[in-house]
Amino acid sequence: xxxxxxxxxxxGLRMGTAVxxxxxxxLGVPVIIRSINAFIKNPEIDMCIVSVAADYISYVSExxxxxxxxxxxIFVIEGGETRGDTLLSVxxxxxxxxxxxxxxxxxxxxxxxxxxxxxxxxxxxxxEKYGAxxxxxxxxxxxxxxxxxxxxxxxxxxxxxFHAQTPQSFNARKLYELIxxxxxxxxxxxTDGCSVxxxxxxxxxxxxxxxxxxxxxxxxxxxRAEDIIIQYxx
Amino acid sequence: xxxxxxxxxxxGLRMGTAVxxxxxxxLGVPVIIRSINAFIKNPEIDMCIVSVAADYISYVSExxxxxxxxxxxIFVIEGGETRGDTLLSVxxxxxxxxxxxxxxxxxxxxxxxxxxxxxxxxxxxxxEKYGAxxxxxxxxxxxxxxxxxxxxxxxxxxxxxFHAQTPQSFNARKLYELIxxxxxxxxxxxTDGCSVxxxxxxxxxxxxxxxxxxxxxxxxxxxRAEDIIIQYxx
Numbered sequence: 094x095x096x097x098x099x100x101x102x103x104x105g106l107r108m109g110t111a112v113x114x115x116x117x118x119x120l121g122v123p124v125i126i127r128s129i130n131a132f133i134k135n136p137e138i139d140m141c142i143v144s145v146a147a148d149y150i151s152y153v154s155e156x157x158x159x160x161x162x163x164x165x166x167i168f169v170i171e172g173g174e175t176r177g178d179t180l181l182s183v184x185x186x187x188x189x190x191x192x193x194x195x196x197x198x199x200x201x202x203x204x205x206x207x208x209x210x211x212x213x214x215x216x217x218x219x220x221e222k223y224g225a226x227x228x229x230x231x232x233x234x235x236x237x238x239x240x241x242x243x244x245x246x247x248x249x250x251x252x253x254x255f256h257a258q259t260p261q262s263f264n265a266r267k268l269y270e271l272i273x274x275x276x277x278x279x280x281x282x283x284t285d286g287c288s289v290x291x292x293x294x295x296x297x298x299x300x301x302x303x304x305x306x307x308x309x310x311x312x313x314x315x316x317r318a319e320d321i322i323i324q325y326x327x
Numbered sequence: 328x329x330x331x332x333x334x335x336x337x338x339g340l341r342m343g344t345a346v347x348x349x350x351x352x353x354l355g356v357p358v359i360i361r362s363i364n365a366f367i368k369n370p371e372i373d374m375c376i377v378s379v380a381a382d383y384i385s386y387v388s389e390x391x392x393x394x395x396x397x398x399x400x401i402f403v404i405e406g407g408e409t410r411g412d413t414l415l416s417v418x419x420x421x422x423x424x425x426x427x428x429x430x431x432x433x434x435x436x437x438x439x440x441x442x443x444x445x446x447x448x449x450x451x452x453x454x455e456k457y458g459a460x461x462x463x464x465x466x467x468x469x470x471x472x473x474x475x476x477x478x479x480x481x482x483x484x485x486x487x488x489f490h491a492q493t494p495q496s497f498n499a500r501k502l503y504e505l506i507x508x509x510x511x512x513x514x515x516x517x518t519d520g521c522s523v524x525x526x527x528x529x530x531x532x533x534x535x536x537x538x539x540x541x542x543x544x545x546x547x548x549x550x551r552a553e554d555i556i557i558q559y560x561x
Contacts, residue, residue: 223478229473234492234542235491236488237463237488237491238483238487238488239489240487244530244533245525245530247525248521249472253480254472255470255476256468256471257468257470284469285469287482291481291482296479298477298478311538313539313554313555313558316554317551320547320551321547
């Protein structure tokens with residue numbers, strides 16, 4: 094099976110809005126619904142698991158009922174405190190449903206509503222072939238490294254620098270086994286599935302993203318998102 | 328003296344427009360004029376040097392005449408083939424004018440029209456104190472390093488990752504001396520003034536930028552720039 098896991102555990106407090114940013118609307122449709130729809134409408138995706146904070150489960154279920162009509166299963170489950178815990182809750186849910194083996198799981202930020210069919214297909218191919226992949230775009234800006242935030246330590250060659258987007262996609266069983274091999278302490282430090290693979294020195298393939306596959310992070314991003322829809326999704 | 332050097336040498340072919348992107352208009356005002364104006368209007372800036380491709384010198388001079396009225400000197404000079412050569416042409420011009428010593432030079436991308444007075448002041452302070460500084464913002468996305476563009480090599484801790492913006496500001500004489508100490512071959516590999524300092528293991532201070540201090544790189548950025556003006560500059 095190809096399972097999309099839309100991760101919306103976070104409270105999204107950075108935006109300073111009353112509503113977490115995944116629930117804000119872009120041209121009348123909530124961000125999270127746009128993200129779920131991008132996967133559910135893709136013919137290669139069999140199922141969607143949406144992981145949210147406990148107090149949003151019924152709210153998100155209602156949103157889905159209102160906005161999405163699909164024969165495919167969409168499960169709304171409770172995420173964890175951290176991104177790692179949320180990932181684990183998805184994998185445990187898949188195990189309980191006996192769909193962990195031979196599945197590809199595409200984990201995706203709920204606040205990234207502009208993932209395309211091409212990106213989804215490329216993720217599935219790469220996860221099947223390599224076990225793990227991360228959607229990336231090349232860096233436009235120069236990136237600098239500074240441990241103290243005061244002085245520049247190093248400037249990596251721009252040709253080697255990539256911005257991670259999502260989806261990150263995995264052989265679900267392999268990801269779960271790698272997590273189980275880690276100490277709780279090590280796992281807590283990691284923020285995503287790809288870090289689990291790199292922690293074990295396992296290869297993570299790079300899949301090409303899109304510059305418009307943005308994360309809704311700041312208030313301006315809603316306006317920007319509207320422009321992206323007008324330009325790319327009409 | 329505090330000298331702003333607005334660097335517009337590039338032909339800006341990435342955008343796929345007939346006109347290089349620094350000459351596109353945002354709400355009726357060309358990008359390059361907005362960048363020059365940000366400095367010229369700042370009371371701490373004494374002079375502006377605008378470095379452009381040879382065939383744009385008269386065009387830019389006309390634009391400045393049309394859009395800017397200021398008592399301060401604005402010189403339009405010919406830039407080089409590379410960003411490094413363009414930087415050198417500015418420093419040589421300053422030497423010819425006998426203003427290289429005891430000057431701070433603030434080098435700035437012509438395609439970054441939203442530099443603020445606060446950023447300019449902080450650059451002047453940092454360049455005076457440390458000899459070199461770079462305007463930066465913290466990374467929102469996770470950054471990945473990959474030499475082959477196929478598999479992830481490392482994931483630097485996000486707290487240590489910064490996006491370089493401009494201005495980059497320098498003790499002008501010191502920058503010039505450091506460049507003269509380098510072989511032509513080494514210098515050609517570098518893309519900016521800060522790299523000259525790091526090449527010599529000299530400290531470069533980090534000045535806080537703004538997320539809206541964007542570079543006009545892609546066609547969508549013009550629309551985004553209009554939104555930034557409406558939100559931050561009205």
